[in-house]
Amino acid sequence: MTAPDPAPDPAAGPGPVPFGRRLRAAMDAHGPLCVGIDPHRALLQSWGLTPGLDGLRAFTETCVTAFAGRVAAVKPQSAFYEVHGAAGVAVLEEALAALRAAGTLSILDVKRGDIGTTVEAYAHASLAPDAPGAADAVTMSPYLGYGALRPAIDLAQETGRGVFVLALTSNPEGAQVQHARLPDGRSVAGAVADAAGEDNAPARARGELGSIGLVVGATVGDAVQRLGIDLAASGGPLLAPGLGAQGATADDVRRVFGDALGQVLAASSRDVLRAGPDRAALGARAEQVAAEVDRMIAPGALD
Numbered sequence: 001m002t003a004p005d006p007a008p009d010p011a012a013g014p015g016p017v018p019f020g021r022r023l024r025a026a027m028d029a030h031g032p033l034c035v036g037i038d039p040h041r042a043l044l045q046s047w048g049l050t051p052g053l054d055g056l057r058a059f060t061e062t063c064v065t066a067f068a069g070r071v072a073a074v075k076p077q078s079a080f081y082e083v084h085g086a087a088g089v090a091v092l093e094e095a096l097a098a099l100r101a102a103g104t105l106s107i108l109d110v111k112r113g114d115i116g117t118t119v120e121a122y123a124h125a126s127l128a129p130d131a132p133g134a135a136d137a138v139t140m141s142p143y144l145g146y147g148a149l150r151p152a153i154d155l156a157q158e159t160g161r162g163v164f165v166l167a168l169t170s171n172p173e174g175a176q177v178q179h180a181r182l183p184d185g186r187s188v189a190g191a192v193a194d195a196a197g198e199d200n201a202p203a204r205a206r207g208e209l210g211s212i213g214l215v216v217g218a219t220v221g222d223a224v225q226r227l228g229i230d231l232a233a234s235g236g237p238l239l240a241p242g243l244g245a246q247g248a249t250a251d252d253v254r255r256v257f258g259d260a261l262g263q264v265l266a267a268s269s270r271d272v273l274r275a276g277p278d279r280a281a282l283g284a285r286a287e288q289v290a291a292e293v294d295r296m297i298a299p300g301a302l303d
């Protein structure tokens with residue numbers, strides 16, 4: 001079951017509707033929340049499911065039907081499917097197809113990164129319209145150099161899809177690499193944000209959200225300010241994991257993102273998934289978290 005790819009948009013010129021524009025519309029409709037599908041073994045058990053393939057399939061199907069049409073985006077975590085081998089990856093591919101058919105944006109959390117020629121293959125695996133594992137956007141690591149991600153960034157722009165580049169990740173260990181200073185005084189994460197800003201410049205010039213986002217954890221405290229990173233100027237969506245299970249609150253989202261709040265897409269997995277296995281309870285919890293984040297980022301929330 002596959003839905004058509006993003007249709008061409010005459011207002012944007014030739015080509016498919018850009019991911020940034022589609023995400024903005026989804027956030028306006030449903031609030032700025034992306035729910036993660038993370039089928040942890042412990043969660044499967046707490047839902048009364050077996051930890052094998054049947055449990056994985058049932059868990060995923062419940063999540064997709066609970067969240068499709070209710071949240072701005074859904075983010076399956078690839079690791080929890082890969083661990084089951086090829087049959088697990090097939091479940092992931094079915095979930096991506098079902099989300100596409102439902103018209104709900106998917107962000108595949110797989111954090112790919114390599115030398116450019118290999119990134120090209122990774123890009124085709126997740127961002128080419130005819131790929132079995134095609135998502136609306138994919139997470140990528142720039143720690144082999146932002147420039148090495150060029151094939152993925154170009155393919156995403158061509159196909160109306162998006163890339164979320166790791167900048168300041170939600171785990172404390174990330175600081176060792178991401179806070180390091182370059183010879184020009186910028187932090188590594190700041191240079192990643194600047195590079196994304198250049199790729200998003202045409203979208204910004206149109207007054208739109210760009211399609212090249214950053215991952216910035218809601219748990220990073222005052223790092224954005226301390227490192228002098230201009231997140232607003234990056235021009236793309238800011239995927240903010242860390243809500244709930246990792247300790248961040250909607251109030252932290254407000255403090256971390258400052259004048260870039262309007263670009264934030266908060267992400268939460270376990271905190272929402274623990275409301276399962278009842279579909280209605282899962283959907284209601286997702287809507288409740290989305291409403292909390294929406295209140296925090298509303299104009300005037302910083303006053």
Ligand SMILES: O=c1ccn([C@@H]2O[C@H](COP(=O)(O)O)[C@@H](O)[C@H]2O)c(=O)[nH]1
Nearest residue numbers: 077169170171217241245246268269270
């Ligand atoms: O900096 C990052 C980047 C990605 N993640 C992923 O998000 C979810 C978080 O799950 P929770 O249950 O909401 O803690 C998980 O898939 C991570 O791999 C992240 O946490 N931090």
